[in-house]
Every structure is written in C-alpha cells, then in structure tokens.
Amino acid sequence: MAMDCQSQVRLKQTEEGLQLILPSVEDMSDASWSDLWQQFKHRCHGSDRFWQVPGTVHLMAGDQLLDGLKLQAIADVLNDVGLRISRVYTSRRQTAVAAATAGYCVEQQSATYSLHQTPELSQELTEPLYLQMTVRSGVEIRHPGTIVILGDLNPGGTVIAAGDIFIWGRLRGVAHAGADGNRSCRIMALKMEPTQLRIADAVARAPETPPIEFYPEVAYVTPQGIRIARAADFAKTQLLLNS
C-alpha cells in the first residue's frame, strides 16, 4: 500500500533560500489546478511563521504550465504571507515566456532534468513539514517526510506522511505514517480519537467504545498489528527495551 507522497505543493528551505516547488504534471495524476491551488493556499497560511518577512522565494514550476493569470494569482497569495517571487524555474517554454512577460527572472531547464525529482527517488526522507492549522474535512496533506501539525486533524481530513506524524491537538481523521512502506514509523497525538490509523501496510480502527480519559498517545506497529501506548510510558517500554 505504498502511497505517493510527492504529489503536493511544497515549501522548502534550502541554502539558496526558500523554494516553492510545484508537483510535476505526472505526479499530480488526476488532481486539477484548483486542487493544487487550494493545497498551495493551505500550505502558505499553515506555515507562514517559518520564514523571514519580507522574504523572497524561488518558484520551481517544473513542467507545470503557468499562464500570466496563474503566475499573478500565485504572486498575490505569496504577497499575503510576506513573500516575493525572485526567480522562476521551469521546463516549459510557455511558462518561461509568461514569467518573463510578467517581469520575473526566468531560468528554463531542460524537460528531463527537474530539480526536485532526482534526489528523492532514493528513499531518503525530506525535512519535516511543520504546519499550524486545523486539517479540516476534505483536506489532504501529503509529504515525503515527517509531518508535524499544530492543531486538530478533523474527521474527514487526511494526513499522509512517508515518515512519522505528530498531531499536537486532536487526531480525529485518518493518519497514514510510513506511507512508502516504512513500518517503524509512528503516529503521535495529544488526543487520539482517529477514524482510522495506518502505518505502512497496517490499518487500525478506533475502539468501538471510546476511552473515558484521553492521554497523549503513540501508535506503532507490532507483529500483531498497530498498537497504542501512552506517550509518557512509550519511551520506557518500547524504545529502551528494544535498544
């Protein structure tokens, strides 16, 4: 049950500065521009504390086709969170022309070479994604690394990570850790009331009768399936025993 974690917009801090990376057309599969657009806005507003304002950002458009309107729309949203596009990287000629017309510095790359794809073909996880938001019904967050959410994961919302998942709030939706198949990943939440937990290829539902009291808990995989432990005891009973 390997899930694809690459297919979403990403904001990445690199040595050269902040990068806004759009997924490639192929990775997006059936998602439309308006889906991409909503992801992008949620991502921006969920993590706007993590950069210097005002700042600049490189737009890594990949093979996405962007016209002047879309570029302007992206610039407007970035402007709302205090960022300015300093340079546009693209492999599409039309996008390059549109960006140049709009007055941006443009770097056109050959279609076969795309900056963000090559390094991640290896199983290495990318840097954690830290979001401050409520993941509401209908919202799906995917990231090829660990995801930390400061807020609730509501019923109907989904978080899919190649690494661990931390919910600093209530976990009531669906969380899928180790989505690339890593069974050692864990899901942690202050209040664990999930619709469903998935770690790698294991799936668990919440118990029929909800517990009376809630503690911060950790979900992990055992040969018998997904188990949940109190977070306060988890380090002692699981981590040290196994070491």
Added chain:
Amino acid sequence: MSRIIVITSGKGGVGKTTVTANLGAAIAKLGRQVALIDADFGLRNLDLLLGLENRVVYTAIEVFAGQCRLEQALVKDKRQEGLVLLPAAQSRNKEAVSPEQMKKLIAVLSQKYEYILVDSPAGIEMGFRNAIIAASEALIVTTPEIAAVRDADRVVGLLEAQGIKRIFLIVNRLKPAMVQADQMMSVQDVQEILAIPLIGVIPDDERVIVSSNRGEPLALAENLTLPGIAIHNIARRLEGDKVPFLDLMAEHDTLINRIRRMFRS
C-alpha cells in the same frame, strides 16, 4: 465600505435561507441599508420566505443579460424600510451565472447598500463558488448533527482557501432538552470541531416553520419570539455590540435532568 457576507453551510436543509431572510430583516431594523441576494439559481426560495414572491418581476438573470436595470430587479420590502431582495431565476440552473458576473453585480450593489447578504446554495459546486466569490465575511449555518458539522467543516476549509478570514458560526435548530439529555451535540461539541468563533445560537421552534410558510419573517414580528430574539442578537453582534448569549439551557436544567446526567457519567 459595505460588508459583503455570504451565508453558507455545505449541507442542505439546515436553515441558510431562513437565517438570511430573518437576519436581513433584523439588520434593516437596526437602520441599515440591506440587500439580500439569492444565489440559489434554479431553486429560489428567499422570495418565498420574505413573502415577496408575487412582486418579483425581473431576476438576476435578466440583469446579467442586460434586459433590465439592476434597480428594476430589486424588490423592496414594504414592511421594513432599507431591505431589498435580488431574486434568482427559477428557470435556469447554477451554470447560468459566472463568478465574474456575480462579482460585478455585488460591486455595483455595494455602492448603495451597507450590508449585502448572499444566500448560498447547498453544495460546493459552481453555485457555491458564485456565492462566495465577492464575499469578505461568511456565516456558517449548521445544525447540531454530525453530517451537517462535517460538511460545514469542509466549507470552512474552502472559505479559508478562498482567503475569507472572518468566518462566524451560527448553530441553528438547537433542542436544549435533547442536549440536556445528552442526545444531541451541544454548541461546545460543534465549536470544538469547527474551531471558529460563535456568533449565534438559534433554538428549534415550530413558529419558524409557520412564519416561513406565511412569508412573514420572525424578525419583523411585533413581539419577538425566542428565535426572533436570537436572530436580532446576531444582527447586533455583526454591528459590533457585545450581546450576551441567550441561556437556552436554563429552562431544562431541572433537578431530575441533573440526576439523570449524574448517573449517565
């Protein structure tokens, strides 16, 4: 600067149109100029609830087509000064209007009216997108049921992505007796999931149905009923007044109920 407020819910049948009609009347009663826009093309209801059906001559579609002027299509409410309605067409469907047309229309209305309330259709398709396109504020109407709350949660996410920052919650059709007996979600339960500020709680009341059928909004009645008061309080909170919430629970907080609840927990 006029306030453009969209009233929406995701799920149908939770009382968007009833709230729009009554809230519009209540705000107009506070002396404001209010325009109500029915964005539910193809399934128009707002004119019925206001009792203005027989005075509708032109609709928004004729305005868009240039067959009449905007002022001609606006239906003035004779009972309440400062309240006008722009009816939707009943003969078309949601695709008959584009977001750009809607935006332009609201821009024209906002020059004259202080409040523009847009009654959104249920769902999250074209009609919904038309309704929210020009809005700067949103009122989410939900009933205390999980399906309604789930849909409301989805809509809040979409509104946030649209860049609408001021989003308030109206919990409609609350039955205090059932909440006391732990058979219905409480306002706190709803708020816990949606995590947006509450602006009003409207109790369930049969008189709402009667007034809807008669086309006489409760908010315009001489002697206000409990739901009418709740609506008026929402109008005042929109105006910026600090109005304490009605204590709907008090009546049902009897000794027997308390003992029952004690046993249940």
